[in-house]
Every structure is written in structure tokens, then in C-alpha cells.
Amino acid sequence: MTLKKYLLAPGPVPVPPNVLNAMAAPIIHHRSPDFVELFAEVKEGLQHFYQTEQPVLILGATGTGGMEGSVTNFLSPGDKALVVNGGKFGERWTKICTAYGIQVTEIKVTWGESVDVAQVEAALKADPAIKAVYVQASETSTGTAHDVKAIAALTQGRDTLTVVDAITALGVIDMPMDAWGLDVVVSGSQKGYMLPPGLAFVGVSEKAWGFQRTAKCPRFYFDFAKEKKALEGNQTAYTPAVSLIVGLKEVLKMVREEGLQNLFARHARLAEATREGMRAAGLTLFPTGTPSTAVTAVNAPEGIDGQDIYKTLRTRFGVTAAGGQDHLKGKIFRIAHLGYADTFDTITAVAATEMAIAALGGKVNLGAGVRRAEELLG
Amino acid sequence: MTLKKYLLAPGPVPVPPNVLNAMAAPIIHHRSPDFVELFAEVKEGLQHFYQTEQPVLILGATGTGGMEGSVTNFLSPGDKALVVNGGKFGERWTKICTAYGIQVTEIKVTWGESVDVAQVEAALKADPAIKAVYVQASETSTGTAHDVKAIAALTQGRDTLTVVDAITALGVIDMPMDAWGLDVVVSGSQKGYMLPPGLAFVGVSEKAWGFQRTAKCPRFYFDFAKEKKALEGNQTAYTPAVSLIVGLKEVLKMVREEGLQNLFARHARLAEATREGMRAAGLTLFPTGTPSTAVTAVNAPEGIDGQDIYKTLRTRFGVTAAGGQDHLKGKIFRIAHLGYADTFDTITAVAATEMAIAALGGKVNLGAGVRRAEELLG
Numbered sequence: 001m002t003l004k005k006y007l008l009a010p011g012p013v014p015v016p017p018n019v020l021n022a023m024a025a026p027i028i029h030h031r032s033p034d035f036v037e038l039f040a041e042v043k044e045g046l047q048h049f050y051q052t053e054q055p056v057l058i059l060g061a062t063g064t065g066g067m068e069g070s071v072t073n074f075l076s077p078g079d080k081a082l083v084v085n086g087g088k089f090g091e092r093w094t095k096i097c098t099a100y101g102i103q104v105t106e107i108k109v110t111w112g113e114s115v116d117v118a119q120v121e122a123a124l125k126a127d128p129a130i131k132a133v134y135v136q137a138s139e140t141s142t143g144t145a146h147d148v149k150a151i152a153a154l155t156q157g158r159d160t161l162t163v164v165d166a167i168t169a170l171g172v173i174d175m176p177m178d179a180w181g182l183d184v185v186v187s188g189s190q191k192g193y194m195l196p197p198g199l200a201f202v203g204v205s206e207k208a209w210g211f212q213r214t215a216k217c218p219r220f221y222f223d224f225a226k227e228k229k230a231l232e233g234n235q236t237a238y239t240p241a242v243s244l245i246v247g248l249k250e251v252l253k254m255v256r257e258e259g260l261q262n263l264f265a266r267h268a269r270l271a272e273a274t275r276e277g278m279r280a281a282g283l284t285l286f287p288t289g290t291p292s293t294a295v296t297a298v299n300a301p302e303g304i305d306g307q308d309i310y311k312t313l314r315t316r317f318g319v320t321a322a323g324g325q326d327h328l329k330g331k332i333f334r335i336a337h338l339g340y341a342d343t344f345d346t347i348t349a350v351a352a353t354e355m356a357i358a359a360l361g362g363k364v365n366l367g368a369g370v371r372r373a374e375e376l377l378g
Numbered sequence: 379m380t381l382k383k384y385l386l387a388p389g390p391v392p393v394p395p396n397v398l399n400a401m402a403a404p405i406i407h408h409r410s411p412d413f414v415e416l417f418a419e420v421k422e423g424l425q426h427f428y429q430t431e432q433p434v435l436i437l438g439a440t441g442t443g444g445m446e447g448s449v450t451n452f453l454s455p456g457d458k459a460l461v462v463n464g465g466k467f468g469e470r471w472t473k474i475c476t477a478y479g480i481q482v483t484e485i486k487v488t489w490g491e492s493v494d495v496a497q498v499e500a501a502l503k504a505d506p507a508i509k510a511v512y513v514q515a516s517e518t519s520t521g522t523a524h525d526v527k528a529i530a531a532l533t534q535g536r537d538t539l540t541v542v543d544a545i546t547a548l549g550v551i552d553m554p555m556d557a558w559g560l561d562v563v564v565s566g567s568q569k570g571y572m573l574p575p576g577l578a579f580v581g582v583s584e585k586a587w588g589f590q591r592t593a594k595c596p597r598f599y600f601d602f603a604k605e606k607k608a609l610e611g612n613q614t615a616y617t618p619a620v621s622l623i624v625g626l627k628e629v630l631k632m633v634r635e636e637g638l639q640n641l642f643a644r645h646a647r648l649a650e651a652t653r654e655g656m657r658a659a660g661l662t663l664f665p666t667g668t669p670s671t672a673v674t675a676v677n678a679p680e681g682i683d684g685q686d687i688y689k690t691l692r693t694r695f696g697v698t699a700a701g702g703q704d705h706l707k708g709k710i711f712r713i714a715h716l717g718y719a720d721t722f723d724t725i726t727a728v729a730a731t732e733m734a735i736a737a738l739g740g741k742v743n744l745g746a747g748v749r750r751a752e753e754l755l756g
Contacts, residue, residue: 007405012405013405020402026398029390030390031700060439063617065599100598101596190405197619198621218477218596221446239568242575243393
């Protein structure tokens with residue numbers, strides 16, 4: 001038999017078989033009443049998933065498209081933005097802002113640390129002209145979380161938006177958009193949604209819509225006002241990725257069946273078991289800040305290249321995890337517990353890691369990590 | 379039994395069952411060697427489909443995203459563009475250009491007419507500063523084609539690009555990108571590709587890459603240089619819509635098996651049979667210019683609302699066609715012969731139209747249109 005495959009990367013994640021089946025049904029037309037009905041259900045399900053009363057926009061793009069729109073729809077060239085840059089995706093906020101002529105003040109956070117909220121507070125105090133704070137809820141490149149709740153609290157009552165990249169956080173950690181006062185929340189289909197890549201989602205607060213009306217950055221495909229208007233008629237501004245929307249209906253139904261709090265608890269349980277399992281196997285974790293509930297970044301042990309671990313997992317054991325990015329390449333590897341993931345995915349992750357390190361001649365307590373994970377997941 | 383459905387709209391089009399099946403396979407990771415191998419095959423297949431030696435970019439977006447990128451990557455704010463506006467999609471070129479500060483000269487073409495190439499020639503002569511001509515190969519809103527070959531011939535040897543929206547034309551009419559000297563050609567997955575919506579494609583000539591290097595319109599998600607570089611490593615710049623790429627491999631294989639010339643001949647045959655069938659049934663066609671090979675626009679007969687025909691086709695006969703857009707709403711209806719379409723789709727289209735008009739109390743020669751179509755398709 002060819003090697004059986006296990007997809008444990010921080011996106012794309014496996015798609016549940018019932019969802020794959022639903023998406024394989026014959027294409028329906030996006031202007032047909034069937035689609036409109038489906039879309040109305042999806043719209044409501046998205047608000048539930050986001051924990052918001054606000055409309056959640058659906059864009060035909062990856063999360064990066066949603067990030068770009070979350071710059072161009074709320075700011076004008078020359079405006080000031082504060083970017084929390086603690087990894088590859090924090091850096092992306094800066095790149096997008098710069099491409100559109102936004103003046104960026106960066107809080108550089110050492111990779112693996114969570115931003116010090118006092119620093120954000122000080123930066124906001126120092127410059128009342130800052131119109132938006134851009135931050136990740138979960139920085140996928142480092143497996144580290146930032147405290148977006150505390151940051152949103154700082155922008156309440158001032159003319160500043162909190163814009164959150166929640167691409168690997170939504171549906172993973174409990175981050176109620178309305179209750180926390182998050183203004184703009186971006187997510188993507190291939191993560192907590194358990195869908196193939198191809199859709200981005202953006203929740204937008206009333207306060208942010210106020211910014212949208214005067215923002216002058218050029219935009220066309222990612223025009224949120226046009227999408228909001230289309231949404232009111234149960235459509236998207238441009239032809240929606242029909243099969244993904246069909247899948248979306250299925251996953252949002254699964255989310256309701258599981259219940260949001262159970263879903264967050266499952267992710268927290270798997271994340272903890274992964275971290276504890278890795279430690280019990282004799283490994284150390286990369287983050288020094290709050291670890292992400294979506295993905296665990298593990299240090300490659302002394303004398304072993306992190307890319308070799310990633311490759312051995314894949315080629316010898318059929319497990320697709322992720323390596324390190326940029327300067328972390330070779331230093332860490334990352335294993336996700338995100339979306340369509342449960343107990344034995346985590347057991348597999350820990351066991352395969354033990355076996356890969358042993359295969360590479362590393363020191364590892366074979367079975368010790370799995371034992372610890374079993375204790376926590378039993 | 380619930381009504382059996384026939385999707386005969388100008389996109390999305392039906393997806394062949396073998397392709398739906400392939401897309402329902404478990405998700406593979408986009409950085410895995412499996413994907414890289416698949417992508418390499420797809421890349422070559424796209425060049426064959428486009429009839430070009432140039433790389434064809436793959437964007438996670440609808441065709442409109444590809445259109446936006448085809449403005450922002452080649453022009454700078456203040457640059458001059460000539461837009462052929464003969465329908466809803468011609469108008470879109472103007473809207474995108476305007477959003478990015480491009481100075482637009484429009485050739486307004488009466489809906490249903492093909493642009494007079496002499497007018498394009500005169501406009502180019504009158505203003506040597508025009509850097510690009512934006513045009514549709516097939517204007518879907520009117521079912522009319524423009525002569526993009528002749529337009530491209532006008533921009534050869536001058537510092538001007540021919541940028542073609544081929545969203546409903548690629549894989550339908552023979553428009554060899556390199557041989558005709560088309561500089562930028564945009565297409566989309568839910569049309570001639572026979573795939574669900576979600577991918578845009580852009581072929582870019584060497585001349586256009588020269589423009590790309592100096593163009594100053596802001597852009598991030600649709601950055602063609604970044605996509606070109608990613609393509610060289612068999613990747614996309616951002617997470618690709620994996621399941622659609624898997625489907626793409628299948629459809630490109632089908633295209634090779636059929637052969638490009640057979641594929642164009644099939645579309646031409648279905649288009650002619652549709653037109654002739656409609657005429658034989660006593661109807662008249664909307665276009666006064668060259669009719670599109672992808673979609674036929676038919677005038678609603680005297681006393682019958684075009685939207686009623688569209689609705690009767692759908693609700694009573696299960697046939698999803700399209701109505702008219704903007705000022706043509708109620709005046710026309712449109713039936714496609716695009717992508718995964720063959721003889722009995724056209725027979726169905728003509729028969730259902732005859733039956734719908736009869737059901738609405740209109741004058742129609744029941745069976746006469748089908749008879750003519752049978753003669754042409756036998």
C-alpha cells in the first residue's frame with residue numbers, strides 16, 4: 001500500500017468527508033433561489049461563528065486578500081497605522097500598508113514572544129493620529145498568540161480601529177467579536193473552517209463602517225461596501241466560489257452541532273496535549289509568549305535540523321506538518337491541531353515526532369510523549 | 379421526482395463528474411512534492427490552453443480580480459488607457475481604471491454591436507500617450523464578440539498593450555495569445571475551464587512584463603511579479619485553492635484529449651445550432667455585431683417579458699439560463715453553450731425555450747427550432 005497520509009499542517013487542514021461529498025454535488029447557479037436560500041443560512045452561520053451581530057463579508061480570495069481589504073477599506077494614503085510585527089504574518093500587515101502609502105509605526109516583537117500590551121498602549125498615547133492597530137490573534141509562523149482582547153480595549157473610546165488577523169484563530173480560540181469590541185476580523189476557509197482554501201471572511205464593526213465611508217485607498221475587487229450591499233441580497237459582489245459556499249454550509253452546521261464552547265475546548269485540549277506530549281518526549285517548545293491554540297512550534301533538538309524532522313515526518317511517516325519560516329527555517333517544526341482534528345490526530349502527531357527524531361538518531365523518550373498525551377486526552 | 383436541473387448559464391457551468399470526483403479527494407498540502415508535481419503539469423497545460431510560451435498566472439479570485447490586477451500591474455496613476463465599453467464588462471474596465479486614477483478614454487459601443495476597429499485605430503492615433511487598450515473578447519452581457527486580433531495588430535510596434543478580458547472566450551474561440559500578439563489575457567475557472575468559480579488566470583507577454591516593472595499603481599494581493607516568481611517554483615504567492623487546482627489538472631487533461639481545434643469547433647457548432655434553432659423557432663437574436671461563441675442573447679418576443687422567460691425556464695423546466703442585465707433586463711434572455719456542453723444541451727436549450735414561450739402564451743413554432751438544431755448537429 002502507498003503510505004497513508006495525515007495532514008497536520010496549519011492550513012490547509014483536512015476537509016471532513018461529508019463536506020467533500022457535499023462539494024462534489026453538481027454546481028448550482030449563484031443567482032438561483034437555491035443558492036440564495038443556502039447563502040442566507042451561511043450568512044447567519046457565519047455571524048454565529050464570529051459571535052457578532054454584524055454582517056460577515058465573504059471574499060473569493062485567500063486570507064491575504066482579506067488582509068489587503070482590511071487596509072484599503074479603512075485607511076487613506078498618508079494615514080498612520082500601528083502594526084504589531086512578531087512574525088511572518090505581522091510583517092505582512094506592514095508590507096500591505098506600505099504598498100498603499102500608509103505610514104506604519106511598528107512594534108517589533110521577538111519571534112515567539114507575545115506583544116507587551118503596555119507597549120501598544122504607549123504607542124497609541126504617543127501618537128493620537130494612529131487610525132488603526134493591525135495585529136495577529138495567532139501568529140502562525142511562530143505558534144504564538146497576541147492578546148487582542150486587551151488591545152481592543154485600548155482602542156475603545158478613541159478614533160482608532162483594532163484590526164485582527166484571525167486566520168488561524170477563528171473557530172479555535174474564543175474571541176467574541178462584539179463582546180471584545182474587535183473592529184475588523186479576518187479569517188480564511190482552509191483553517192478553522194475545515195474547508196479547502198479559496199475564501200476569506202471579514203467581520204466589520206459599525207465603527208469600522210464609519211471609517212470605510214471616508215477611506216480613500218484605491219480598491220475595486222476588495223470593496224467592502226459593495227460586498228455588504230450584495231450580502232443584503234444574499235449574494236457576493238462577484239461570482240462566489242459556489243462549491244466552497246456549499247461546503248461552508250456543511251461546516252457551519254457541524255459547528256452548531258458541536259457548540260462553540262465545545263469546539264474551543266476541543267482545540268484547547270488538543271493544543272495542551274500536544275505541548276505536554278512534546279515536552280514529555282524530551283523536546284522544548286519555541287514560544288516564550290502565549291502559545292497558539294491552533295499550532296504548536298517545537299524547537300529542533302540539538303544537532304538535528306528542523307527541516308529534516310519535517311521531511312522525515314512526511315516521507316517516512318506520511319505526516320504533513322510544517323517547517324520553520326525565514327530565520328526559523330531548520331530551527332523549529334510546527335504541528336497543527338486545527339479544524340477537523342481530534343484525539344488521535346494529536347496522538348499521531350506526538351508519536352510520529354518521537355519516531356522521526358529517533359529515525360534521525362536524536363535522543364527521545366519513545367512513547368513517553370504519547371503516554372502523557374493519552375493521560376490528558378483520556 | 380424533483381425537477382431535473384440543467385445549468386446553461388454563461389458561468390458557472392456544469393463541472394464534469396470525473397472532475398467533481400477528483401476534487402472530492404482528501405486535501406493535499408500545497409508545499410508537498412505531490413502538489414508541486416501536479417502544479418508543474420497544470421502550468422504546462424495552461425500554456426497549451428492559452429497557446430502561449432509565456433507563464434500563465436493563477437490567482438485565487440474571480441475573473442474580476444484578474445481584471446483588477448491587469449490594470450494595477452501595468453499602469454501608474456495618471457496614465458492613459460483606452461477602454462472599449464460595449465456592455466457590463468466593458469464598463470467594468472472603466473470602473474477599475476477609475477478606481478486607480480487611470481485617465482480613461484472610452485469608446486462607447488452600442489450594446490450588441492462589435493467595436494469598429496477603425497475607431498480604435500483613430501483613438502490610438504489621436505493620442506500616442508495611451509498605454510493600454512482594454513477590451514472584451516466576448517462581452518457576456520450582450521453575447522457579442524470584439525475583434526481582439528485586429529486590435530492587437532494596432533498596438534504592435536507601439537508602446538501600448540492590448541489587454542483582453544477573455545473570461546468567457548478562452549477555451550471557446552481560437553485566440554492564440556502569442557500568434558495574435560495579445561499582451562494580457564484574463565480568464566476565469568467557471569467558464570471554458572468547466573470548473574467551479576474561484577480561480578482567475580492571466581497570461582502576460584514579454585512586452586507587458588516590461589510595463590510591469592515600472593507600473594506604480596498600488597497592489598499587494600494581485601502582484602503579478604510575485605506570482606511569476608512563485609510560479610517558477612511551482613507555487614502560487616498565497617495558499618492556492620488546492621481542490622480547484624486538482625480539478626484544473628483534470629480539465630486540462632480533457633482539453634488535451636479533445637484537442638484545441640476540436641474544442642473550438644464544438645463550441646462553434648453549438649453556438650451556430652443555438653442561433654439557427656432560435657431563429658427557426660421564430661425568435662430574433664440580440665447582437666447586431668459578431669455573436670459570441672460562448673453565449674447567445676435572444677430578444678424576448680413582443681409582449682413577453684424576458685425575465686418571465688428566464689424564470690419559466692428555471693422553475694417549470696429546470697433550465698438555468700440568464701436574463702438581461704441593466705437596461706436589457708426584461709428585453710433579452712441568454713443561453714450559454716460554454717465549457718462542458720454538447721449536442722443535447724443545445725437541443726435542450728432550444729426545446730425548453732420553445733416550451734417556455736408557449737407556456738407564456740407567446741407565438742412560437744414548437745419543434746421547429748429543435749428540428750433546425752438537429753439538422754446542424756446531426
